[in-house]
Amino acid sequence: MRLRFSLNGQALDLADVDGSQSLLGLLRGLGFTGSKEGCGVGECGACTVLLDGLAVDSCLLPAAKAQGRAVRTVEGLAQGDRLHPLQEAFLEAGAVQCGYCTPGMLMSATALLERHPQPGQAQIGEALEGNLCRCTGYQDIIEAVRLAAAKMESKP
């Protein structure tokens, strides 16, 4: 099938796409390897991308469902050399160890902060519930989200 969608703000027009393959497979095949296959079955969130601003597991989304929609991946967070406040916050808070869960965490957190700029504990918990981390024990990640929220409030 022909697949037309926007990826990190750039319009893509792809011919001969297998619509039933996962969006994760399509993205990684296009060289956007920031999104990871941690489990392939929607339990770990390492593949999280934004679809029209909503966090989704790209391993579970057939590529065909991206038709006409806006997809954002971790590669789209930084603007040139300028890191997104969430990326800065993750570094400052020590929220990155092996880094494998980090792209998914960043995308879930991006969706959260765009919807709830000053999230409470319950909202942070709900947003990150679907993202597993084997290294950090989560506290530094939650702290990074709070830190990013503060950064983004002071610099709209």
Place this chain on the structure above:
Amino acid sequence: MSLEYLTPASLQEACAALAQAGPAGRIMAGGTDLMVELRAQRLAGREPAGLLVDVAGLPELQGARQEGRKIWLGASLTFSQCQDHPLVREHLPLLAEAARRVGSLQIRNVATLGGNLGNQSAAADGVTVLAALGAVARLASSTGERQALVEEVAGQGLAPGEIIVGFYLAAPASPAAAAFAKVIRRQAVGIARFNLAAQLHLEGEGRIAAAGVAVGAVFPSPRRVPEAESLLLGRRPSPDMWEQAAQAISHDMLRACGERPSMAYKEPALTRVAARALELAWRRGLANPGRRP
């Protein structure tokens, strides 16, 4: 052979495509279960073939509406939408509460209420809720339409080529008198070991005039427990009553499951969870009488 992907523009087109594809046709709603199945097939060396028919965007399956005292829920409502939709929050807080417990946010943003029934999992949280609410499913195929109790569809399955269009249910008279419980191995993102949905109708001084109590994952399909419901009716609640009704539920589970090793955990766990949930539903109804939860 390969797997083709069709996104039809209308329910009629979708039904026709499924009729033509026969057994090679599969319905793609949100895809959060089907994609796992397709992946397992590929990993097992069985390359999937046939036609995927994407029904999620069909206009007939969208939205939620109130029509007098009936509520219509489109099959394509996602669980996130069930959490956030003003009509669901006001009239069906039971569904909003259950939706919050389905999968993760990533899954809730895509998975649909109709797909939850269509996937035919015994542990489907949405189905347990719809059963407790006495919901009726509207089903369409190329040969026509029919309506059937969700509880029956969950037990008997869909006919070939049948698409779930949506659900009709009566707006609960005491919407707040409801509780959903789900026990999983982790804090979140788990398939239920068991789930329970209770919707009560309270009158006067907390007398229970009607009760819908459904349990899932410990039966072949989610279903109501009439023995428990009748123990609640017409009585002024007492501490013993919740325990008796909860025991009726776990006894029903034992009859259905037999003496499995897991029953040593599930029998006391379900009894305790059920007693708490039933009392919680009642207290919520007392605290929020009428239509505003």
